[in-house]
Amino acid sequence: MGASPLAPGWLSYPSERNSLWVQQWAHDVERLDNGQLSVGGVGVEKIAADFGTPVFVVSETDFRLRARSFLDAFNDAFAPLCGGADVYYAGKSFLCTEVARWVVEEGLRLDTCSGGELAVAERAGLTGPQLGLHGNNKSDAEINRALDLGVGRIIVDSIHELQRIHTIAGGRRAVANVMLRLTPGVHAHTHEFIATAHEDQKFGLSLSPGGDDPRSPAETAVVMALRSPHIKLLGLHCHIGSQIFEPDGFELAATRLLDFLGYVRDTHGVELPELDLGGGYGIAYTEQDEPRPPAEIANAMAAVVGSTCRKLSMAVPRISIEPGRAIAGPTTFTLYEVGTLKTVQVDVSTELGEGGTAPRRYISVDGGMSDNARPVLYDADYSAVLANRASKAEPELSRVVGKHCESGDIVVRDVYLPADICTGDLLAVPGTGAYCWALASNYNYIGRPPVIAVTETCARLIIRGETEEDLLARDMGAPR
Known part of the structure; x- marks a missing residue:
């Protein structure tokens, strides 16, 4: 498949498909033998099962x-x-x-x-x-x-x-x-x-x-x-x-x-x-x-x-x-679950004036601009990795997007992710410890995610996620 002509100049085609760039992650984040991402010895599948997704995961x-x-x-x-x-x-x-x-x-x-x-x-x-x-x-x-x-x-x-x-x-x-x-x-x-x-x-x-x-x-x-x-x-x-x-x-x-x-x-x-x-x-x-x-x-x-x-x-x-x-x-990553996927063809122009198209895959996750407003506010760039398993599939240029009713609801604008990603997979977006939960909103009446802290193989809740009851508690209209 190879590098995409739609990728920005700074984004390199990955030579190692399941590696982690250590500067983006907490020092105790690693892949387990089964390819699953873990923090402090706690795997992301257990985190998702215990706390749901999306969830902010902090290494204390x-x-x-x-x-x-x-x-x-x-x-x-x-x-x-x-x-x-x-x-x-x-x-x-x-x-x-x-x-x-x-x-x-x-x-x-x-x-x-x-x-x-x-x-x-x-x-x-x-x-x-x-x-x-x-x-x-x-x-x-x-x-x-x-x-x-x-x-x-x-x-x-x-x-x-x-x-x-x-x-x-x-x-x-x-x-x-x-x-x-x-x-x-x-x-x-x-x-x-x-x-x-x-x-x-x-x-x-x-x-x-x-x-x-x-x-x-x-x-x-x-x-x-x-x-x-x-x-x-x-x-x-x-x-x-x-x-x-x-x-x-x-x-x-x-x-x-x-x-x-x-x-x-x-x-x-x-x-x-x-x-x-x-x-x-x-x-x-x-x-x-x-x-x-x-x-x-x-x-x-x-x-x-x-x-x-x-x-x-x-x-x-x-x-x-x-x-x-x-x-x-860097202490924190956000864990999402993959929902719908689609691929579109995008017009490409080259320095020689030649046209053509190239594919861009959209991967929708169960969060978005309500838990990370920085991409829409500042054009901030993020990265993402497949978190629940390793993959031998070819990397494919992808855009990770949220579930909100906005075309600008983009979590990661450009990232190479395995071609075999499917519904139900988990994605981890690193570097979300600052100005993500702090700027979170209830847009589309979606509750702000929980925050968990992990230390010494123990994961615990430090901020509870919002429920529909929380969202309706301040609505003073009388129920019919």
Whole structure:
């Protein structure tokens, strides 16, 4: 059969038909002797029988290892400069009470960005310096809740929000720990919807003057924070985007924020003690992705921070980072059951102008855009493997699609899968630990899938799947 002319340039024709590309998977995912995929020694057929499909399958062991690897790498890299680093897990990527406990048990802190995420943290027993609160439009209730919990830092996104925190904290006769989120003007190499450090977007305080005020919004916010008796200004924060592989954006952002810390010292006589460089480190969704190991990221950032601080004759501030996807993403795969299949003929044009057609097979599964919205939101690419058995059949270019009433309901746009896949087979899509369950919806009145955690040959439910009773429980129309 051979490679398809419809395949994108980055997708290679598989030479080994049942192999796993290890960068995409949790370290304890493997194929058993019968060809079945397993995680932590638990086969996918047992998972499907016990929990149904679709289901998110998390390796707890792998999650903990990835969390600890970031903490160890950044502590080692920054220990000579500022005594180590603080790692905040970005809860928006995937959060439940069990995950919150894993994070703290591994020595990390938790970054939240809503009252609901604070509620999860509180239920898991987290308070005080273990927590941070993000968000560009925090409600009064969320600010009050953060103060009730004594969160270690509130990341301020605008001058208006800084004024509101001052007023709310003042009314409580309290002091709010605050960091200012700045937009350093760095254009990250990623999708425009997840690039967050350029000027024309909703997040952060600009370093550039605008309007009639000769000062930048960042400069104005510093003055306001330092003058307020109800604000304790800890330092600066930035986040340049998500799913980023190139180091230059992180390094440039660090340099610009350190320069601004120098400005604050020279202008106001205050050395702010903390600097958060955000997250956004990329993971391997497909073979075109080449993620950097945590130690490489940490050492590169430490080198830039150290040299810039020496140039500015500045003490190195306490550094913190916020990985989410890079911890949660590879720990998880989504398990689906195959339903209908069909093959269509697609027009092909070549560089020589010759026409013709080529087959594209559509494989429908029992989930879709309600459990993974990223392909339709960001044109995100994923991969998939036949999970319940090995196959000697020729690989065939396939498109894995969901069951929703949308032509854009695509789970995996392009992947080579065995030609003998049939109804009832199981497919596993790796790298779904971040921003999949978190973005899940009830489109077409389909319940969000369960999440199970596997460790030491034991699979257990950590989030129950939704039932039809759950979906109807909030419908207040009276039954006839």
